[in-house]
Every structure is written in structure tokens, then in C-alpha cells.
Amino acid sequence: MHYITMHLDFVSPYAWLAFQQLPQTLQGLNVHVTYRPVLLAALLRHSNNPGPMETPAKRLWTYRHTEWLGQHLGVPLQTPASHPFNPLPLLRLALHTSEDGSINRYVAETVFRHVWEGGSDALDPARVQALQTTLAAQMNPAPDIADQAKQWLRSNTEAASAQDIFGVPAFEVAGQVFWGLDSLPMLRDFLDGHPWFTFGAWENANSVSRV
Template identity: 65%
Template sequence: MKHITFHLDFVSPYVWLAFERLPQALEGLSWHASYRPVLLGALLQRAGNPGPVGIPAKRDWTYRHVSWLGQALGCGLDMPARHPFNPLPLLRLALSCSEDGSINRFVAGAVLRHVWLGGHDALDPARLDALAQTLSQQLRGDETERQERAKALLRSNTDEAAARGVFGVPAFEVDGRVFWGLDSLPMLRAYLQGGDGWFEGSAWDAAPSVPSGLPPAA
């Protein structure tokens, strides 16, 4: 059985789509997943990447694309009242349910549905209180302990993800290989299924070794 580490940040609509699609995409294969919250903004900053919302035309396209994908895939997706938003309260709440930096599928799903279904404000205080109540049986330790542990886990998760080559979310890590994005799910399936000669040869390592034709950055 293969283990998949699913790196996620609740601010990304593609994380919601990938979360919903993953069981269908890997149906029939032997696998299990752990869900690791990371701070997408920190990963983008390290890479010098403004992200889709940093480019106005790309922001418009992204919101159209994910809204269509939500209905096309049958899982739904309603843009929240404001986006982007600061995901820290949601990330820390989720990690308050963790001892080791991983959260279970129930916790991940509850937070993702809070954000991506209904078109509400993800940071509305009353809704955050209701979400915390939904997760109350999952919380670990007293409130002060949870808060400090969640902050530390988020930092370490993000640092470890970056060290492993994760530059965005959703990202699926298995056997030290990182598959990025919703559209990588067919590739992930091919790897887990085995028998794909592309993975058995040198192509994985050879593909990124192509020299750049651009001049060095000043």
C-alpha cells in the first residue's frame, strides 16, 4: 500500500476539487493519505511567485475555471464572499486537531466545505465558531496548548514541504516524488498503478535537466 502526503491550504479552490476527486481518481488502487496543512503564501513567497490572484487576468480566469470545474466534476464550488483571504485561522484550527502535523479526512473535508460551499465569508466569526463546534471532538489538548502547537506545526509543515520540493498546492508526495495540481491526478494514478515505463526509466530525473535558454537573473 502506497502512502500519499497531501499538502494543502484551504485558500486554494484546486485543493477542494482535488480533495473531492482523489478517491475517484485512484479508485481500485491500494493507497492511504495523510493531509498536511501548509501556508501557501509562504511557499509562493519563497519561489518568488505571485500566484494566480496576483495577476488580474489570471485571477479572473482561475475563478471562472474552478467554478466550472466544480459543477463539471459534480462536487460543487461556490466562490467565498471574499478571496483571497488570510487562511491562518482555518489552518490553525485544523492543526488544533493534530498531534503530528497531519489531519484526518473528516477535519480536512469540514474546513474545505466551510470555505468552498455556499458562497459565504470564510472568516465570518459566527461561522468560525460553528466550524470549531463541528470539530470539537477532534481537538487535542487545552486551548492554550492547541494554539501554540498549531502554530508550530504549521511552520514545520511549511518548511518541510518546501524542503521536499513542494512549491504550491494541492501537492501529492509519494516515494519522494511530488505531483502538483488537480491535473496531476492521472499522472499520480499511473505511478501508483505501476507498469508505466516512463516512471521506470530515467525520464523523471531527465525532464527537468534541460538547460534554460534565458539569461541569468540580474
């Protein structure tokens, strides 16, 4: 059995695409996946990474690239009317369904679809209210769940930073981290026990000096 943690933030189109591709990547394997919301902006700050949205040309390319990827991969993806947006309300709402700081696949997919299907404003109050209603049956009834959700998001993000996770999507398994949509084939090779990972090539990256 492989235990995988997917670190995600709903603001990331690449996280949505990777979320949808993950079952295909893991097909035929005995795995358990934990879905863990984190705040991407905090991870970027911690790693001194400005992120693609801070560079106008890269921001435009990201929208074009991810919408092309969506149609190429058969994943519905329309950039929200306003992006980037503050994902805190959606991350905390998702964590209102949690018991331990992780969320189930249904909750993750419901929120991702809310953001990335249709091209509407992800934070439109009426739409957020409708999302809340959709997730009502999943909600943790604990009286302090709102405060607990905030704490889980903070601790999830801090733990990810401590693992040198610098963005989303990120997949942690057996103490190793695979970052990005394009890391999914590499993740599959690792889980399949490809010899490349056992002959020093993985660790050799640490020995490359920076000029």
C-alpha cells in the first residue's frame, strides 16, 4: 500500500488538472490518497517564489496554457472571471468538512468544480452560498469547527513549508515530494519501483553546485 498526500489550493488550475489526472496515474496500484488543503500564497512567500501571477506575461501564458491543457486532457476548465482571487474562504469551507485537516475526494472535487467550471466569479456570495448548501451533508458539526478549520489550514501550510513544498499541486509519498502536474509520470515511475530512483540519480541532484 502506498500512502500519498496531495497538497492542494483551489486557486491553482494545475492543481485542478492534476487532481483529475491522478486516478489515471494511479490505476492498478494499491494506494491511499489524502487530500490536504494549503495556502499557496504562503508557500510562495516562504520559498521567495513570486509565482506566475506576479509576472504579467507569465500570467497571460498560464491562462492560455491551462485552458489548452484542459481541452487537451478532456478536463473542463474555464478560468474564473476574477483570478487570482483570495482562496481562504473556499479552503476554510472545505476544511469545515474535516476531522483531521484533510478532506475527502468528493469535497475537493466539488470545490474545484465550483472554481474551474463555467468561468464565473469563484467568490460570488450567491455561488459560495450554493456551494455551502451542496456540502452541507459533509459538514463537521463540532461547534468550534470554524476556528479549527483556520488552525488546520495554518498547520497544513506550515507542515508543507517544513517539507520544502514550494507550490501546488505537490504529492508526498515515502518522504519524497513530487511537484506539479507534469510530475505525475515521475510519481508513477517511483511507485512502480523504477530503478532510476535507486541508483543515486534522485539524490545526485543535491550535488550540483550553483555558479
